Amino acid sequence: MRVCLKLSGQRLHLLRVVLFCFIAIPFERLPAQAPWTPVGPAGGDARALAAVSAQPNHLYLGSLDSWIYESLDYGASWHRLAKLDLADNLVLDSIVVDSANAATIYVGAWKLGQPGGGLWISHDGGKHWDAVDALRGQSIRALAQAPSNLRVLFAGTLEGVFRSNDAGLSWTLISPAGSREIHEVESLAVDPNDPDTLYAGTWHLPWKTTDGGRSWKNIKQGLIEDSDVFSIIVDPADTHTIFLSACSGIYKSVNGGERFHRIAGIPSTARRARVLMQDPRNRQIVYAGTTEGLYKTVDGGKTFTGMTGPNVIVNDVFVDPADSNHVLLATDRGGVLASRDAGKSFAASNQGFSERTVDALLVDRGNSARVFAGVVNDKTYGGVFVSTNGGADWSQIDEGLDGRDVYALAQGPDGTVVAGTSRGIFALADNLAPGDPPQWVPKNTIGKAADKADPETPVGNRIKLAKKTNAPTPELKGLVNAIDVSGDTWLASSSIGLLTSNDHGASWQVGMVENSADYISVAAYGATLVGARSDGLVLSNDAGSTWKLMAVPMTLTRIHRIAFSPDGTLWLAGREGVYFTQDQGKRWMWLERMPFRDVDDLYYDAGLGNVLVSSRATDWIYAIDPKALTWKWWRTGYRNGLVRAAGGRLVVASLDNGVLVGPNAGGVETGHK
Secondary structure (H helix, E strand, O other), X not given: OEEEEEEOOEEEEEEEOOEEEEOOOOOOOOOOOOOOEEEEOOEEOOOEEEEEOOEXXXXXXXXXXXXXXXXXXXXXXXXXXXXXXOOOOEEEEEEEEOOOOOOOEEEEEEEOOOOOEEXXXXXXXXXXXXXXXXXXXXXXXXXXXXXXXXXXEEEXXXXXXXXXXXXXXXXEEOOOOOOOOOOOEEEEEEOOOOOOOXXXXXXXXXXXXXXXXXXXXXXXXOOOOOOOEEEEEEOOOOOOOEEEEEOOEEEEEOOOOOOOEEOOOOOHHHOOEEEEEEOOOOOOOEEEEEOOEEEEEOOOOOOOEEOOOOOOOEEEEEEOOOOOOOEEEEEOOEEEEEEOOOOOOOEEOOEOOEEOOEEEEEEOOOOOOOEEEEEOOOHHHOOEEEEOOOOOOOEEEOOOOOOOOEEEEEEOOOOOEEEEEOOEEEEEOOOOOOOOOOOEEEOOEEOOOOOOOOOOOOOOOOOOOOOOOOOOOOEXXXXXXXXXXXXXXXXXXXXXXXXXXXXXXXXXXXXOXXXXXXXXXXXXXXXXXXXXXXXXEEEEOOOOOOOEEEOOOOOOOOEEEEEEOOOOOEEEEEOOEEEEEOOOOOOEEEOOOOOOOOOOEEEEEOOOOEEEEEOOXXXXXXXXXXXXXXXXXXXXXXXXXXXXXXXXXXXEEEOOOOEEEEEEOOOOEEEOO
């Protein structure tokens, strides 16, 4: 392939981008490895809570990514019990502990973002699990055990209502097959005295059967039409009293569902009550977990009072049957929240529970025990977390970030920590008074746009260079997804373009590169700067004053990440694997025999002297010796995002489970020339 470009006034003739190096390195068998440990930051999305009957200290917790957790101390701390399936997107929304045999646990699941799910059963307290063939592939949204006959179970799925009469061994669809009404079942409640009387809440109103499913009645009197029914509870002391939550509010019936009336006191913005929970010691007390906080009634539903702020999204509520003051919430972002005063106040109770999406990871170059993690999707529960002991403990540093997602973390030569966020660039302040909490300060002033670009630069094969413009942008408010502050010139990619700063972030200049908002990775080596789009690279040899197109490997179809090693070699991670160039793209080398392709992250670690790589599609990570072109590998057991080294150990930002700490980075060498 011939590429003839006119770049910055000079013509590059006959630049042939070919594969120059096939490194034939055998792929050897990997010996047994020490396990990788999720260490935090604690918190994330918690979905469902369930306790062992008569043992409120023994609890189970469902997650969004196929993991079930266990607590033996009333929810004060958690540990991972089991992953129910190889899939990473099972939402464990329904947990039932057999009231007759605590060793038997039922978990109903559905798949996030796609059809599917199923029922899993353990008969040994969660050590081993079996998927139930009869419900394989069913998206289970509700699960209930009949209190009067513990062998009877019900499952609500997108297809309808299923019943088991033999403790989950076999299942029968009891709602009409192919029904246009009784499907997409979100909630179930069984009459405490009659296993044939069942309430089913769908995405379009509730239904009731009193004969085990042979006939069904729509119980919608008093409800706003087409209400999604999220939760139903039957008062065990008075089975004619029914509470129901829907997208239109909370309702109560005193005649077994013949007619409902809507309860006042819940703000319209908080009407999506995902769960209702009755206090087992005081039936007049009912908690309503909504998408905008927890509400509570102490008078049987006549009035409701808000117990938390509206930022709390409640998925489940547990009230300790031995101590009604002890209340647990399973929440989005905040994980588990615990109250010891009947809901008047809550505190995080997430030790051992880590379901964070970590998109940025930084190890302090002066102190390898100090690790920073930037998270996304967690708003006020997110921002940046720091550990000063290698991940054993974490503290949140969010002052100044105002709930922003954090996509990039970098450290300057003077130790300054800089964050690229969903809305701008921030630096960790170093001039605070003793005792002041850590604080982020904005670095978002945009100066005059660069004006040294060549307006006559023609179109290249992949990237067009922009025409000269002097339009100023006063402040950076957009997303910053990559940043390099390793040298005198800072470089960042943002939603308004490639940015450079020569005054440590006090002001930024917008680089003159057209479509620069599409850049996803940046790298700096002194005055040499490189910006990467998914389909091309641009290069500056004068600290960003001018830019030119840089050739990419002919075999490459998508770029994910770039990084420099200390000798000026530029490394590239892409869909086809790992490449590197020592002459600014005139020749590219490809590590053809790397055991995996589609490399997402690539980082040079000065302490190890290795290039660390990972792929979101696998649980393997690699450390490449850039001189010998050999590598070592490790398997984490989790989906990997970023990989870094902290002293003698590797740390990984997983896609769903926070930060992982691995065995000693020495590892086992598995690739050689």
